[in-house]
Amino acid sequence: xxxxxxxxxxxxxxxxxxxxxxxxxxxxxxxxxxxxxxxxxxxxxxxxxxxxxxxxxxxxxxxxxxxxxxxxxxxxxxxxxxxxxxxxxxxxxxxxxxxxxxxxxxxxxxxxxxx
Numbered sequence: 001x002x003x004x005x006x007x008x009x010x011x012x013x014x015x016x017x018x019x020x021x022x023x024x025x026x027x028x029x030x031x032x033x034x035x036x037x038x039x040x041x042x043x044x045x046x047x048x049x050x051x052x053x054x055x056x057x058x059x060x061x062x063x064x065x066x067x068x069x070x071x072x073x074x075x076x077x078x079x080x081x082x083x084x085x086x087x088x089x090x091x092x093x094x095x096x097x098x099x100x101x102x103x104x105x106x107x108x109x110x111x112x113x114x115x
Contacts, residue, residue, distance in 0.1 A: 028101045036058060036061065039067065039094060047081045058074070
């Protein structure tokens with residue numbers, strides 16, 4: 001039994017090291033609850049009333065990628081009340097909070113052309 005445990009641990013360790021999808025460990029500054037709260041705080045009372053589904057989906061998001069994919073919905077709600085430029089600034093600040101929490105393929109944002 002002991003030998004089986006040692007072999008299993010060995011194989012698991014090597015499998016993790018050889019996994020091509022393994023991400024380097026990056027220390028994240030924020031956690032899921034910090035991001036969720038920032039997203040909810042960005043919605044004022046009228047935006048919450050006009051876009052209750054956005055608030056609900058933010059509250060129900062079970063992981064960081066789910067919150068990441070809610071940014072366009074939040075942008076739409078914010079832009080309807082504050083204008084697109086102000087909404088983009090808020091979304092950019094919130095997007096920065098995801099650093100170190102997402103796989104590289106999700107976190108890379110193409111730079112927008114300067115206007």
